[in-house]
Amino acid sequence: MNASTGTATVQPGLRPEPHPGPEDASARRRWIRPAAALLALALLGVGVTLFVQGRQLRDTPATSNRALTDSAATTRVAGDVSSALGKVFSYNPRSTAATKESAKQLLAGRALQQYASLFGQVEKQAADQKLTLTTQAVRTGVTRLSDSSAHLLVFLDQVYEREGKTATTAAAQLSVTAEMRGGHWRIVDITSR
Known part of the structure; x- marks a missing residue:
């Protein structure tokens, strides 16, 4: 705009924009x-x-696996299963009845059936050979955990003692499936690895 005349000046080549x-x-x-x-x-x-x-x-399966997110529940199932394995796989010639009774309380399903079929032979050997077996879980890992089931990998040390002979130590590795029944973890499947 030209200040002295009050008119708009248009530069050459440019047109003023029209109002819409x-x-x-x-x-x-x-x-x-x-x-x-x-x-x-x-x-x-x-x-x-x-x-x-x-x-x-x-x-995803990883986020639904409580073994990765709930340390208290993971510790509980690992402790319960480790304790149960120690009880059902430890005996002496005078306590096989107590071991068998523990198995009925701590095992269920396929694990109890497997145990019952094998323990009859073990019971006879323990008495004949005066054999004592002491089992202790040395490492327990929970690989999968939900509210009602758990899968674990358990490493055991087992000490075999025969009366009058030197004790022998052996290691065992088990895959274990446990289920929550009546507020307690029960072992329902055991597989030797």
């Missing part, structure tokens, strides 16, 4: 509404996608 008329404003409003609706739909789609992906991350 009512038709131009109406045309802009017509395309702004659909664009805003498309933007809202796109944002909604992104939100739903992120929500679904977040649920998938939370619901």
